[in-house]
Amino acid sequence: MSKKIMILPGDGIGPEIVEQAVAVLKTADEKFGLNLEFSQGLIGGASIDAHGEPLTDAELAKAGECDAVLLGAVGGPKWDTLDRAIRPEKGLLKIRSGLGLYANLRPAILYPQLAGASSLKPEVVSGLDILIVRELTGGIYFGEPRGIQTLENGEKQGFNTYVYKESEIERIARTAFEAAQKRGGKLCSVDKANVLEVTVLWREVLDRLAPEYPDVELSHMYVDNAAMQLVRAPKQFDVMVTGNMFGDILSDAAAMLTGSIGMLPSASMNETGFGLYEPCHGSAPDIAGQGIANPLATILSAAMMLRYSLDMGQAADAIEAAVSKVLDQGLRTADIYTEGSKKVSTAEMGAAVVAAF
Ligand code: NAI
Ligand code: MG
Numbered sequence: 001m002s003k004k005i006m007i008l009p010g011d012g013i014g015p016e017i018v019e020q021a022v023a024v025l026k027t028a029d030e031k032f033g034l035n036l037e038f039s040q041g042l043i044g045g046a047s048i049d050a051h052g053e054p055l056t057d058a059e060l061a062k063a064g065e066c067d068a069v070l071l072g073a074v075g076g077p078k079w080d081t082l083d084r085a086i087r088p089e090k091g092l093l094k095i096r097s098g099l100g101l102y103a104n105l106r107p108a109i110l111y112p113q114l115a116g117a118s119s120l121k122p123e124v125v126s127g128l129d130i131l132i133v134r135e136l137t138g139g140i141y142f143g144e145p146r147g148i149q150t151l152e153n154g155e156k157q158g159f160n161t162y163v164y165k166e167s168e169i170e171r172i173a174r175t176a177f178e179a180a181q182k183r184g185g186k187l188c189s190v191d192k193a194n195v196l197e198v199t200v201l202w203r204e205v206l207d208r209l210a211p212e213y214p215d216v217e218l219s220h221m222y223v224d225n226a227a228m229q230l231v232r233a234p235k236q237f238d239v240m241v242t243g244n245m246f247g248d249i250l251s252d253a254a255a256m257l258t259g260s261i262g263m264l265p266s267a268s269m270n271e272t273g274f275g276l277y278e279p280c281h282g283s284a285p286d287i288a289g290q291g292i293a294n295p296l297a298t299i300l301s302a303a304m305m306l307r308y309s310l311d312m313g314q315a316a317d318a319i320e321a322a323v324s325k326v327l328d329q330g331l332r333t334a335d336i337y338t339e340g341s342k343k344v345s346t347a348e349m350g351a352a353v354v355a356a357f
Helices: 014-032 045-051 057-065 088-098 112-117 166-182 197-212 223-232 244-257 296-308 313-328 346-355
Strands: 003-010 036-040 068-073 103-109 129-135 147-150 156-159 186-191 217-222 239-242 265-269 275-279
Touching: 003 014, 003 045, 003 057, 003 088, 014 036, 014 068, 014 296, 014 313, 014 346, 045 088, 057 088, 068 088, 068 296, 103 166, 103 244, 103 296, 112 313, 129 166, 129 244, 166 186, 166 197, 166 239, 186 197, 186 223, 186 244, 197 217, 217 223, 223 239, 223 244, 239 244, 265 296, 275 296, 296 313, 296 346, 313 346
Parallel strands: 003 036, 003 068, 068 275, 129 239, 186 217, 186 239
Antiparallel strands: 103 129, 103 265, 147 156, 265 275
């Protein structure tokens, strides 16, 4: 049976980088007989221009019927003057919440060929390969009540509510345990159980599930220490799992250990295994249309899609190996260019990955 992939290029550099990722997927399809079926839709500025809204209900429904979605990026000055409710970025929120994509997976891998791009010393980051699993649809970003109120003495007070139900913790924990099983077998759960009751429950749920995953070694760490350890000795980690806010902060920190935003893929998944795959970066309006954007984050997102949503790990490995090979060849888009390497365009980089299979 074929697997249906919906392609949502978005706007800005989105269409340029997605074109390269689709070419790579088609090559993987031919080589491994994956039987992929592609459809294309509009999101972000492209949808606003065509339909007056960042994601139509019809397009959302179509996405939900597919096995996975590959997205480029959205947003840009052209649409910045629009009402907040119909800005391009609202299309992203709509598809994430509309499809219940609660599990955000962000790998941070340092390619040895790009070691010079990291802000940390080579011996601290060389060989870095960690995965942060962030809960994406709950926690303090969504808890009620929230707001700003005026107290009796006239002073204002802001408040948010940090809540997690056991079921919400359990489903993200299972995603993380399963990811750890497929990787190095180590899972570090990050919380603040010394202060926050909600994370005492978080820790309890992780401990309760651990016996079901005897091949995974579970540890716990307080978030402040985790931030410190990420910078001090990041290679001690394999998979980290944490709530929405801690994950937001730690995943950005981990991402920058690798040096370049043009290299970072991501996945956002729901309990059926359905996922939305996209680069971590935005639509880069400053370089859109110039053919110089780095397509590797999107190509690596496509590899994640094959691994996590479509159970095609072998093809995913092949894509990642091809990316590594083009870096070995010294090919660099402008964002990762260093003296002595060979500067290539978006299309040349995509073609090189295809050729490296
Ligand atoms: P950005 O990630 O688009 O760009 C930041 C810087 O990185 C720019 O200098 C850009 O040229 C560069 N850059 C980004 N991706 C690159 C790539 N693949 N190759 C080479 N260079 C790359 O973030 P920025 O400028 O803050 O936001 C621009 C627009 O994108 C905004 O409208 C923002 O809301 C939107 N955005 C969308 C996201 C998404 O679609 N998931 C995520 C982040 C921002
Ligand atoms: Mg963030």
